[in-house]
Amino acid sequence: MEHYPGAAEWVPDTGGLPRVRNALPDCRGCDLWEYADQVVPGDGPAEARMMLVGEQPGDVEDQRGKAFVGPAGRLLDKALVEAGIDRADVYLTNAVKHFRFEERGKRRIHKTPAVGHIVACQPWLARELAIVKPELVVVLGATAARALLGTGFKVTAQRGQPVELADGTPAMATVHPSAVVRSREYRRDFxxxxxDLRAAVAMLG
Known part of the structure; x- marks a missing residue:
């Protein structure tokens, strides 16, 4: 595992989400800032009852500087509507704030963040959780699960089930919407x- 200094020294310990957004571009907690176009902050209201945490920004998010606006984000939007969730009411963010990729010709292909990247970026996610104080965290995919629920958690085995984060915050894990985008059984997996999102709504009560 590669070791990076981590984001702690760049994360503000006071103030709200605007201060976090303003501080993020200065972060040098790992090497991803050198290659990505820009950092991608979380998006949504500080008083959101539900927080959704994904893996990392994709190519479109990296270009636009906004979370969940690429193909996976569009699918997520559609799924939120189906589940009766207003995107404007939830806080969306990622476990890793920069896009990790490999270049193939002119294309930039997603590359899963290393454990070192997840660990380095953890202080940003912890600060977002402390500010938003969500009543429920929906964990999207294996990378986010590793960041929030530990290495022993298996999304495929425990998806849709009530769990808790280390601090006791209620949570539930499901697949990342990008997995549904790529699925050969799209209708079933959607x-x-x-x-799972409807189950999350039920957990909120």
């Missing part, structure tokens, strides 16, 4: 993803 339906299961919506079912």
């Amino acid at each position: 339906g299961l993803f919506v079912d």
Whole structure:
């Protein structure tokens, strides 16, 4: 595992989400800032009852500087509507704030963040959780699960089930919407993803 200094020294310990957004571009906690176009902050209201945490920004997010606006984000939007969730009411963010990729010709292909990147970026996610104080965290995919629920958690085995973060915050894990985008059984997997989001709504009460 590669070791990086981590983001702690760049993360403000006071103030709200605007201060976090303003501080993020200065972060040098790992090497990803050198290659990505820009950092991608979380998006949504500080008083959100539900927080959704994904893996990392994709190519479109890196270009636009906004979370969940690429193909996976569009699918997520559709699924949120189906589940009766207003995107404007939830806080969306990623476990890793920069896009990790490999170049193939003129294309930039997603590359899963290393454990070192997840660990280095953890202080940003911890600060977002401390500010938003969500009543429920929806964990999207294996990278976010590793960041929030530990290495022993298996999304495929425990998706849709109530769990807790280390601090006791109620949570639930499901697949990342990008997995549904790529699925050969799209209709089935989209339906299961919506079912998980509906279960999240039920957990909120």
